[in-house]
Amino acid sequence: MHIQQLQMRPFAGITLGLKPIGQEPLSSLAAEFESGSPILKEKIRLLAEQYTALRRTRGDGNCFYRSFMLAYLEHILETQDIAEAKRITGKVEQCKNTLQSLGYTEFTYEDFFSIFMEQLESVLQGKEASISMEELLSRSRDQFVSDYGKRTFAPNFALIFILFKVPDNVCMVVVMFFRFVTSGEIRKRAEFFEPFIAGLTNTSVDQFCKSSVEPMGEECDHVHIIALSDALGVAIRVVYLDRSSCDKGALAVNHHDFVPTASADESSVSLDAPGKSTEPFVTLLYRPGHYDILYRR
């Protein structure tokens, strides 16, 4: 890579400098489970055939949204895929209209939408070329102090956000943006989601959105992932690391691809475009109760 390009994209520069900040090699996962179940150990070995690294996110109930945001913005940052950014901008606009037609007061969600758009623009332009490592580190320490509320804080996570120039409070705002988007999609297609929700909890769609989607810290289930993936038209792969195994045949690591249902619009075109991989570019590792980000070989 040319020096000029490196200057334009500091994050990519650091990543390519053989020392991806915040990412951990998959061997760290193996070390974590060294004395664990043989099934898990074997699955981690299989995982390492396809994936090189893992990025851990804070376990505060927002980990799915946070992982999704990071993986998505990082993808845009690295690919500078303007067509994708344009596509999602259209989707975000649709989501805004959804909330409006559902009767949400505009001022409750508009700030969250515009801050997400700012983040998207900032990774596209790759500005602020020269931030030294020392500066990044010291800024990240400041972030510890100004962290929201009482939650615990994972150090490497703070660092990632500084690399993205996203302070933690902004990160929480973006998590809330995804919660709005998810809630809007579930309410818009209440009939479709109702049976899923009935299977999960014993509540109405409205109550579910109010108590399990919109408040910060409420964890994400399949229903939420389907809704978010559909609403934004972004496919998400979730790789499951658990102790399940089947009796016959070799052990395999299961994954599930959440592929957005949207068909008539440009999102499907972008996904199936010739020469492009149809594999989702957002890949998350699920261990019961928690999501982290996985990086492909």
Add this chain to the structure above:
Amino acid sequence: MRILLHPPPRDRGSMIYAGSSERFALIISLSFALNSALFQRSMISSTAPSRKALSKIACGRLQKELVEWQVNPPSGFKHKVTDNLQSWIIEVVGAAGTLYANETYQLQVDFPEHYPMEAPQVIFLPAAPLHPHIYSNGHICLDILYDSWSPAMTVSSICVSIVSMLSSSTRKQRPADNDRYVRKCKNGRSPKETRWWFHDDKV
């Protein structure tokens, strides 16, 4: 059915809850065992939260809420206009046909630096209404003010929840653990520092 919260008992043996069912009492005692360490810590470090100025987002949002309130105030509520955006005093009149009909109370709503990401602090000023989920120090046991708060809510929607909580009450009385809880809050502790516990009730 609304989910309400009450603070955890200090002593598991003497736990009595207004209208609590055994089902929930069980959950409370289990979670108490799990969280007692955290709870103890919050007891020691309890001080009134330091007031930081509103963030830019908070300021903008509150100005919009104020305008919306002026155009379309929730019925039964009156905002006493002051020049303080960060602390609102709201007058509540009990709805007709309820135990609190024609009674007037005052709510104080204080907004944190990062409103609406963080919930506002909402308390009744003395004298707080007699209600099974309202403590005599004005603290209100209502989930949306704490764990279930969401930035999708507004001061106006909080008010609607509070009036519905008042309206559905069938007896005018304090929560069973009122005295103990109020004693604990003597140092001026905010209700947001209380670890509230799930407690289901029809009121």
